[in-house]
Amino acid sequence: MVAVQRWNDLDDVPDGLGPTVVTIGNFDGVHRGHQRVLTALVEQARARAAAAVAITFEPHPIAVLYPDRAPAQIVGLDQRLSLLEAAGVDAVLVMTFTHDLAAWSPRRFVEEVLVGALHAGEVVVGHDTRFGHRNSGDVDTLRELGAEHDFEVLAVEDLGAGAEGAAQRWSSTWVRELLADGDVATAATVLGRAHRTTGIVVHGDHRGRGLGFPTANLGPDAEGLVPADGVYAGWLVLLDGPPIAGEGPGRRLPAAISVGTNPTFDGHVRRVEAYVLDRDDLDLYGRRVGVEFVRLLRPTLRYDGVAALVEQMHRDVDQSREVLGVRGATA
Numbered sequence: 229m230v231a232v233q234r235w236n237d238l239d240d241v242p243d244g245l246g247p248t249v250v251t252i253g254n255f256d257g258v259h260r261g262h263q264r265v266l267t268a269l270v271e272q273a274r275a276r277a278a279a280a281v282a283i284t285f286e287p288h289p290i291a292v293l294y295p296d297r298a299p300a301q302i303v304g305l306d307q308r309l310s311l312l313e314a315a316g317v318d319a320v321l322v323m324t325f326t327h328d329l330a331a332w333s334p335r336r337f338v339e340e341v342l343v344g345a346l347h348a349g350e351v352v353v354g355h356d357t358r359f360g361h362r363n364s365g366d367v368d369t370l371r372e373l374g375a376e377h378d379f380e381v382l383a384v385e386d387l388g389a390g391a392e393g394a395a396q397r398w399s400s401t402w403v404r405e406l407l408a409d410g411d412v413a414t415a416a417t418v419l420g421r422a423h424r425t426t427g428i429v430v431h432g433d434h435r436g437r438g439l440g441f442p443t444a445n446l447g448p449d450a451e452g453l454v455p456a457d458g459v460y461a462g463w464l465v466l467l468d469g470p471p472i473a474g475e476g477p478g479r480r481l482p483a484a485i486s487v488g489t490n491p492t493f494d495g496h497v498r499r500v501e502a503y504v505l506d507r508d509d510l511d512l513y514g515r516r517v518g519v520e521f522v523r524l525l526r527p528t529l530r531y532d533g534v535a536a537l538v539e540q541m542h543r544d545v546d547q548s549r550e551v552l553g554v555r556g557a558t559a
Contacts, residue, residue: 232313235321238345247349249273250342252283252359254400257302258311260420261354261386261398268384269352270316279318281346284308285325292325302403304451307426321346334365338373350380356397357383410456412521422462422520425452425500429512432499433490439538441545443486443501444512446519454500455521457488457528459544461551464502465518473509481507484541484548485519488528505545506556523551 235241249272255262266282273280286305291298303311305322312320321341323329332340337360342348351370359365370381386398396402398418406415407423416422427450432443444464464483466475475481483502490499502519504510525547531537549556 232309232317233319234309235319236324238321238323238341241321241345245345245347246278247276248279248281248346249276249350249352250281250283250346250348251352252357253354254288255282255284255308255312256288256299256400257403257419258308258315259398259400259403259418263315263420264386264398265352265354265384266312266315266317268382272350272352272382273318276349278349280316281319281321281348282312282317283321283323283341283346284312285323285329287325289325289330292327293330299400299404300453302400302407302423302453304426307424307451331361334360334369335373336360337365338370338377342379343377348379350382352382352384354386355383356386404453407453407455410458410460410524410527412455412460412462413523415455416522422522423452423455424465424518424520425450425454426467426516426518427451427500429515429517431513432501439534439541441484441503441541442508442510443503444510444517444519446500446502446517450500454487454498456524457498458486459525459528460485460487460521460523461525461548462502462522463520463552464504465520466512467516467518469515472511472515473507475510480520481505481510482548482552482554483519484525484544485521486528503545505548505554525551 249269251265251269253262270280288298288301309320342351351374353367355367357367367381367383374381403415403418412423425446427446429444430447432445462483462485463480466477466479468477481504483504486501489497500519525544531540
C-alpha cells in the first residue's frame, strides 16, 4: 500500500506545516527526467530540514481541457504515488484538475498553493515547467514571484540520450510512443526501470493450463499502460497478501507474457497474461500482482492449430529464460 502522506485538497494540508521544498508536475510515468527533479527536490529538502512535497494533478489536465486528445496514462495514480514515495518524497498534494483550476493565474497558484498552503522555501522544477492559465507561467515567472514571496527556485535539466545518441528530453510522450511500438527495452531506459502493469489476477478461459502453460490474467481494471500486442519476456511481481507456494510479497518471478486477443482461438478481448516459468503451483486468483515488461520477443500471431501454438510457446519460454538469465527447471 502507498505510505507517502497524501493530501487531496488544500484543506487537507495540516495547519502549522513548516517550510517545505516543493515541485510541480503531472509526473506520468515518473521517468528519469522526473527523477532528476525529484532527486534535487529531496536533496534540497534534506539540506533545509524541510519536507519534500510534490504537487500533482488528477485527472490529467489534457483529459479535462481537450478530452479527445487525452493521452493514455503510463501509470495510474496509486502507481504514481508509490513511485514518488520511492523517490523519497514526504508528501504529495493531489489537486483535482478542473476548468476552474485551469483558469487560475500563475500568481494565484503561487500565492494560494506554494506560499499560502505549503509555505515553500524553495521550488524545484524542470526547465520546461509551465503552470497557470493557458500555461502562462514558467520558470522565470516562478523566480519573479519567488523574489516577491521569499522562496528560491531551482531549475533542473532533464535531457537524455535519444536516437543515435542525440540529446532528447526525457518525456512521458516518448515513453508512450515506445510502449505503443512494443519497445519496452528502450522505454525502460527512459523510465529507469522496467515498465509495469499492476492488477488483480482474474479467471480467464483456463486454456493455458490445459496447454501446459498456466497463466495469471490481469483484470480489466489494471493500472499502467499496456504495451503493443505481442509476447514479452518479463517478471511477475507479488505485491501483497500472504506467501503462496513459498513466494512472499516482493518476490519477482521470471515470466513469459502475452498481450493480445488470442487470435488462434478467435479471441476478441485484449488481455495481459503472464506464465511464470516452470511453475504450476501458484494459485494467484484474487491476488494483486505487477507484470514487468523486459523485452518484446515477437508479435502476436494466429497459428494453424494448437500444436503449432504450443511449439511456439515452448520457444517463447526458452527465449524468455535467455533474456532474463534464468535456468530451466531441469537445468
